[in-house]
Amino acid sequence: MTEELPVHVSRTELHSLDVPASTEAHGPFDVVFVNHAEAVHVHLHLDDTLSEVAAIEASNHYIDGESRRAVRVHVDEAALPEEAVIGKLKIASGYGARTRWVDVELSAPPEEESAVEVDESLARPPAPEPDESGSPLLARPELPVLALGAVALAVALAATLVLDQTAVLVGALAVLGGVLVALFLLLGG
Secondary structure, eight states, rough: OOOEEEESSSSSTTOOEESSSSSESOOOEEEEEEOOSOOOEEEEEEEEEHTTTESSSSEEEEEOOOOEEEEEEEEOOOOOSSSEEEEEEEEEEEETTTTEEEEEHHHEOOOOOOOOOOOOOGSSSSOOOOSSSHHHHHHHHHHHHHHHHHHHHHHHHHHHHHHOOHHHHHHHHHHHHHHHHHHHHHOOO
């Protein structure tokens, strides 16, 4: 929403100006002329301080009788410093016969706080989802151990029968013991 500075023209007498002594704006604002009598010309002028960050497209404005007209004061928000810029806006009517000065304080628009509501359920870790895409071997880890144990026993038994040596028999028994320990740890452990 654009901020407004109301200026009543010719409310009490021709060319009179009723305007607040000061105004604040956060960015562009409108000077809204409310003419209570016959048509008049008004003049707007920004002092040097305000001219560094603001501009008015035209300084002279014709206000129809019994009408309302808004004149935009453009503000370069990128040029606004962190601290407010304080200057004066000159408003004149009747070719300078009536002049009012308004103290203007321009400041950058306040940063909008983007509040994010956090549901309490986000504080708890999510429950693990079951992995349904894997193979049945991954679902039961004892199956690969059993298969490798059976292969190791078959190799040890074949080596014992072919070589007929005591060292091979002791090695085969060691492999059998390892397979049994692995089964015990997987199934009951």
